[in-house]
Amino acid sequence: MLNKIFDSFDQAVADIPDGASIATGCWGAASLSQNLIAALRRKGVKDLTLIVHNFLHLPFFTEEEGVSPAVLLPQLKKLITAVVGLQVLGAGAFVKEYVENGLEVELTSHGTLASRLYAGAAGLGGIYHPVGVGTILEEGKEKRVINGKEYILEMPIKPDYAFIRGYKADKVGNLVYWGVYRENHPVMAMAARVTIAEVDEIVEVGDIGPEHVVTPGIFVDRIVKVSEGGLGSPQRSKELLLKVAQLDIVRKIVFR
Amino acid sequence: MKPRLEREVIAMRAAKELKDGDYVNLGIGIPNLCALHIPEGVIFHSENGVLGYGPLVMQDEVEKADQHYTDAGGRYFTPAPGMVIFDVLTSFAMISSGRLITILGGLQVSEKGDLANWNTGEDPLGGTIGGGMDLAVGAKRVIVAMEHSTKDGKPKIVKQCIAPLTARECVDLIITDLAVIEVTPDGLLLKEVAPGWSVAEVQALTEPRLIVAPDLKDIEL
Numbered sequence: 001m002l003n004k005i006f007d008s009f010d011q012a013v014a015d016i017p018d019g020a021s022i023a024t025g026c027w028g029a030a031s032l033s034q035n036l037i038a039a040l041r042r043k044g045v046k047d048l049t050l051i052v053h054n055f056l057h058l059p060f061f062t063e064e065e066g067v068s069p070a071v072l073l074p075q076l077k078k079l080i081t082a083v084v085g086l087q088v089l090g091a092g093a094f095v096k097e098y099v100e101n102g103l104e105v106e107l108t109s110h111g112t113l114a115s116r117l118y119a120g121a122a123g124l125g126g127i128y129h130p131v132g133v134g135t136i137l138e139e140g141k142e143k144r145v146i147n148g149k150e151y152i153l154e155m156p157i158k159p160d161y162a163f164i165r166g167y168k169a170d171k172v173g174n175l176v177y178w179g180v181y182r183e184n185h186p187v188m189a190m191a192a193r194v195t196i197a198e199v200d201e202i203v204e205v206g207d208i209g210p211e212h213v214v215t216p217g218i219f220v221d222r223i224v225k226v227s228e229g230g231l232g233s234p235q236r237s238k239e240l241l242l243k244v245a246q247l248d249i250v251r252k253i254v255f256r
Numbered sequence: 257m258k259p260r261l262e263r264e265v266i267a268m269r270a271a272k273e274l275k276d277g278d279y280v281n282l283g284i285g286i287p288n289l290c291a292l293h294i295p296e297g298v299i300f301h302s303e304n305g306v307l308g309y310g311p312l313v314m315q316d317e318v319e320k321a322d323q324h325y326t327d328a329g330g331r332y333f334t335p336a337p338g339m340v341i342f343d344v345l346t347s348f349a350m351i352s353s354g355r356l357i358t359i360l361g362g363l364q365v366s367e368k369g370d371l372a373n374w375n376t377g378e379d380p381l382g383g384t385i386g387g388g389m390d391l392a393v394g395a396k397r398v399i400v401a402m403e404h405s406t407k408d409g410k411p412k413i414v415k416q417c418i419a420p421l422t423a424r425e426c427v428d429l430i431i432t433d434l435a436v437i438e439v440t441p442d443g444l445l446l447k448e449v450a451p452g453w454s455v456a457e458v459q460a461l462t463e464p465r466l467i468v469a470p471d472l473k474d475i476e477l
Contacts, residue, residue, distance in 0.1 A: 027304040028330045030323035053344070054386075083384040086330075087284075092381025099381070107380055110303055111390030112388055113350035131352075131393045134424035136380060178343075180326025183304045184344035196476070214343075237323040245318045254321070254331050255314035256291075 004173050004217075005202060008225045009039035012196050015039065016161060019077070021049035023117065023159035023188040026069050029058055029240075031181045033163035033198045034067040034232035035224065040075070041067075047077040051117070051159055053110055053184055054083040057094045060244040067231065070094065078104040080157065082113055088253060108137065112154055114184055119156035121190035129154045162192030165232075166199040166215070173217030174208050175199065182214065189219040196222040201235065258431035258457075260404070261450050261475065263347040268293045268477050270359050270401040270431045278357055279307070279350070281391055283373070284329060286401040301356055303328040303387040305347045310336030328387065348387070352394035360391060362402040362430070364417040367464035369439035371400060372419035382421075392423035404432035405461050413437065413444070422476035434458050436475060437458035443467050448475045 006012040013036060016022070020038070026032040032125045039229065040048075057070035073095065079224060084092035086103065092105075099105060106117070109131050119127050128151035132138050142153040164185040167178035175197055189195040197220050244250040261269070268288035274280055274383040276297030282288055291300070291312070299308045306327065313320045323334040350356055364372040371392050375383030392398055405411055425457060430437040435458050436448035446466040449458050452476045459466050 027328065028323075028326050031304075032324065073267055074295075085384070087384055092379075095381060103382065107385055109385050109389040110344065110387040111352060111394070114345045114348050131389045131423075133393075135389060135421045137385075137389070179322070179341060180304050180306060181324065181327055182341055182343055186343040187345050187395055234323065240322055242318065245321075248327065251315050251343050253313040253314075253329075254326070256331065 001171065004223050006222050006223060009035040009198070009224050010042065012036065012222045012224045013039045013043055016043065016045055017246065018045050018121065019047045020045065020160045021051065022161045022163060023051040023157070023192055024069065024163040025165060025183045025185045025188065026052050026054045026056060027180060027183045029056075029066050029068060030237050031165050031183050032069065032232075033165045035070060035226060036163040036196055036199050037069060038067050038231060041071050044075065046075050048072065048075050049078040049080065050076055051080045051113070053081065053113060055081040055085070056080055056083070056216050057085055059089070060247060060250055061240055066240050073098050076103055079105065080106045080108060080111045080113070082108055086253065087248050088249065103183055112137070114187055115239070116154050116157045117153075117179060117184065117187045117191040120158035124156055127154050128152070133256065144251070159188070159192045160194065162188040162195045164189050164195060164197045164215070168199045168201045168203055168208060169197055169199045169220060169223045170203050170205045170217070170238060172205055172212040173197070173220030173223060175215040175220055176208055176212060177214055177219070186215050194221045195219055196224070198224050198226050198232065200226055258452055262433075264289055264365055265477070266401050266431055266433055269436065270399055271295070272399040272477065273399055274298045274357065275430065277354055281351070281356050281395070282359045283358065283360035283388065283391070287361055290359055299419055301347070301350060303344070303347055305342045305344055306339065307342070308336060308339040308349070310334040316382070351387070351390050354394065354396040356395050357390040357397045357399070358395040359387065359399045359401055362400040362412065363419045364412050364414050365400055365427050365430055366414055367418050367444050369425045369426050370417050371422045372417040373400075373422050374418045377419070381462070388422050392426040397428050398426050399429045400427050400432060401431045404458075411461055411463045434461065439464065440467075445469050446472060447459040448473055450475050451464070
């Protein structure tokens with residue numbers, strides 16, 4: 001049986017070269033593959049293209065405590081995303097100096113981004129999408145009227161790598177998520193050339209029933225286990241929540 | 257200054273548009289306030305892949321917060337029986353296949369029902385697109401809940417949006433602190449006004465000409 005299990009996050013990202021494109025989920029820090037992002041930062045590769053639904057900067061904790069995608073800023077050449085920063089924290093203000101120094105930001109909508117990644121996985125040549133017509137998203141794109149309705153041509157995204165945050169994977173990579181960890185990871189896993197999963201548990205083949213697997217192992221190339229209590233672990237998330245819940249601004253964001 | 261409806265009251269009026277069995281996605285701002293007033297049997301959708309979640313966790317219930325259960329805005333919610341979790345592609349198919357109603361906030365709405373709600377100005381990084389464009393284009397009914405005018409008294413219901421658009425000709429109903437207005441092929445139909453407000457007073461704070469509904473009435477909750 002081909003071994004997909006890597007002992008360390010650093011080993012799992014060791015072959016990622018300068019200029020690579022990486023898709024990763026991030027709907028809050030919990031669904032981000034924090035250890036893989038941290039490893040990529042340690043590796044220091046440059047000119048990366050990052051594809052992420054929410055490019056968040058979470059200045060409420062240190063990088064040792066918790067990682068947000070913004071830690072990769074100095075290594076990015078291009079960013080494809082639907083959200084740059086939290087509105088209450090000034091939205092994209094934190095990327096300004098990088099944009100002035102050449103960072104390209106391609107804005108999109110969440111639904112369009114999901115469709116473009118699916119198009120990448122499905123081998124489609126492009127998709128005519130109704131979202132963005134009449135907005136800044138149509139700039140520079142081919143438009144077409146189909147059955148009386150206007151569409152814009154959106155191009156597929158085929159990332160070199162996907163980082164996905166799973167809950168359990170078996171040794172051949174069959175994987176389940178837990179709650180909102182799932183988000184767009186199943187599609188990213190299908191679209192990427194190489195998919196690397198960070199998971200809470202690695203189990204024996206057969207422990208996840210065939211009807212319960214969400215992402216089949218064919219889409220998962222590498223698996224690394226999150227260390228208990230370590231970065232990105234449920235225990236760490238809880239500790240961080242208790243800490244940041246002391247802050248007024250955070251309470252207003254995350255609670256009713 | 258005559259009293260206008262409080263934000264909470266706008267939300268209560270907007271919530272009245274929903275009924276048992278509806279699937280709804282609430283945007284940020286006033287729409288979020290609707291959650292507490294929505295009739296039983298309405299099912300909540302969150303773009304990151306959740307349908308049928310329970311109440312949001314309150315500030316004094318930190319111990320209930322579970323990192324596996326956060327909505328698209330990053331807020332913790334409680335799981336509920338019948339809740340389903342799915343991927344984002346499925347989540348947006350729920351929107352684009354016209355199965356959801358959405359209540360969104362608004363910066364400007366035009367007389368044709370164009371919506372601007374993601375960015376106040378010229379800088380594309382000054383606001384966030386998120387899933388708002390998808391909701392505005394795909395939802396089967398788009399309700400905008402917002403204040404009738406800006407803080408400095410300018411109309412938010414305008415002939416043409418100046419702020420960058422979210423989507424063209426997408427809004428079905430506008431609910432403000434002064435009025436309930438339906439977007440129709442003939443123009444904006446004024447259906448309800450805040451108690452104590454006359455049609456002329458609402459018109460004076462609205463840029464396009466309003467058509468007054470024959471059965472115009474006061475906003476009721």
